[in-house]
Amino acid sequence: MAHSEAGPSNAAHPAFPSVAPRAPQNIQLPSSPAHFWKQVMDARTPQLLADLAALLNVLAPPTDSPREAARDLLLLDGIDLTGIPDAQIPALTLGLVYILTERLPRRTRAATENLDLALRVCVNGNPKQFALAPTRVAEFAWAVLRAAQKAKETTRVIGPLQHLLRLSSNNSQFNGVHAAFLETCLSLRAIDLGYQSLSIQYSNVIPYTNILDVLTYYHHAGTVAAASGDFARATELLIFGATIPGETPSAIRMACAKRAILCELLSTGLLAPFPRDLSQVMTRSIEKGMDPYKKLAAAFEKRLWDQVTDAVSNDNAVSTFARDCNGGLVSQIMGSIPKRRILDLRKTYSRLSLDDLVSKVQAPAEAVKAAIQDMVFRGEIRATIDGTPEIVTFVDDDDYASPKQMAKLMQANILAQNVNNDLLYANRAMLLNRKLLQKRMDKIENKDKRGPTEPLKSRGEFEMPDDVGQVRGAGSNYADMGF
Template identity: 35%
Template structure:
């Protein structure tokens, strides 16, 4: 694909040599080398869609303004991707949507030519949206051909992420998400996932919109996990998403994001935050249990033990199907948590040796749970004693722990440094005679000189919470306004008043089985009315066989 000279106008296929005089100089300057793009009122479906690779290339090469991209290029390419440019019937039989979309994807690859990989940087910036369609299609279609699914494709995809125009990326959020997952799959195939991390990070930063969830986040976290670049994953954590539909995210995208966010936090040893992410995944509304939810539940149980030493209590609004799946398939985890909370350490070590934990890829968390037994014993002794020697600590922790003076000293140092315990160690004549003094945390809190850092941290957290509260208040007001003008919601409210007016009989939505409460009515109306972005698809479960997404 070669870019045309930017100073030469491109004639439309319907123009003639004497149809109209050239526009005045100012008009040429305003619209560049092309005729002005169609207005928003123009029906794009009336224009013939590109049906060959050459027509698609010419369509993309003509890119000269953001308006052209928004009003003409993206709608046309999306129609091609949806299969509208190909045959709709074969021998009188209507083709299935999947077959039509596969034909559209093949058309968008623009053949097997490598010419596109040689485009100069300025052309990549100018044609970002069109190239995103081509590259994402190739990442999907070429994966069955070893000669085409190669390093050259990966390098150009990464270059597109790095140089691409942010405004054009923002116009195609669904296609950018497809591009990010395609890059991740190709990098895994080539065993070059570390190269995908900065590329997808560039997509995150260029297409980032505060409060909007995008499937890119899940792809990015998965790349960070595979490449073991856990710190890099913090880029997309600690966010509150108020808009989930705008980028075309699926149920699995949301589940995968929160599951991976939990893994990133656990890898960084922030077990309380990891548990919060896992719990969000577990408690997402569903009708059938996802394998990701079951995996999240098991890891939430372990992270709760590491964070608080207690059994976890999942939210009351967790779907009953998920709760039953946890009871049925996470028996060893529940047994471990029960014995851990009761401080029956020998039983804990026995349960931890079961193969189920290794089969679930939770051996690392189990090792941390076993290591935490000594820390938990020290915290228990802190509540009883104010001062002990290191040797006394070793004796009271017990011989079964196989701890020595050296290991206890190391563990104490880690706990003091991380803030898990407030204590001082006074050196003795020997390491075993060193004295550990546990400091009453209530006295520390009342001492401004020793808690200045804590006060500053609290102020910072309070400011963040206040800002979040103001944002949520604004969103609630906006949602209330939207519901107030929603025809679907008002119809359902009127229906409730007419059919379920105080007689205790089944009424409201549906044919029977109890009256639907206001919350369910509101949510159903919001889904049908499509308040916000998207078409209003509700969140539903995936795969009753617990086999989705390879978990």
């Protein structure tokens, strides 16, 4: 019996051929800004759009700054763009992104009109055209934010940048738009909006992505998570930012490391788990440049509360924490001491009177009750306070089927699936180089003294392990993943 449907391994029709851009040497530069604008306006077919993308890539390459002649073309001096209606923006998205990125930093009489047009591009832009120039879109996002800050109209850009982030997201690949959006959220104290955006999981980066955008994202994302009270997530993000490979310990990496130490104290009360394979340059910087943070963390981990107080009250520590803008986190750490004492007592007692708990915690009764209620509200412990006199009862069994736990499990499953897909892709890529695998296998065999190696299996004959869905090695620690 014949089946009309295509089988699982056969597509219903072959994929459409992609339009190949012209080679750079075959691209003819426009003779004038008017000619260039006409080419942008006429790019309505896939071939013309591909030609325009190739031209723009020559005028403003992602790896270098545009030359002065190219800047003159991209600025389109003498051409008014303010009359472009919203309906035409999707067809002109690619050209407008390049043009406005050059125009926005310039102080001109039309600065307000350029910002208005840029905000309309963020909202009405074509996602397919955004995908043709992801690095330029990131520059465009930063240009929009800086122009709004100069005009003291930052509140206007948070909504459009959120639209731009949604429109430019591409297959879990990171670009700098998210970093610009998080900086906007921090500057406007829109913490909840920024925290919601952290649900986007990135497993790769777009080629030619600016390393500063990546560092800025992890620093700002960790700061947003800390401001939202999710100190475990903040620690993970900040450690990732601090351990991104680099030749020098930049200021933003050091800021990530310092805040990671403080957030880990608020999360677990322990020292931050920096990976063992951290670069020597960064390790030396952490050892030498963060003495107040290390003293505070060491005393807090050992529950030496008097030393904790001394570590944050001396003049050097006070000035250091204030200069690093970490005074708020330090204050929260000092305020969490009753909480840590309660958690330590919970390991020993399952039930005791509130008066006994107050005497052991050495804090006012209202502060102890408030700390217990806050931990119960956050889901950190399960406890009840009832009776006369009041009795505190700690419940050991966790509600594993609660909506909060189910949401965490779903998020972990999504992340694990993304990592699993990356590992499978890497496995397929490595199978293409049989000589490399043979060489590695020979080294392993010779080291273990197992005798001669077996012939390398052909592609497709490799057996998949039973635990293929599990994460092994460095990938099991998300803070230890590079890009």
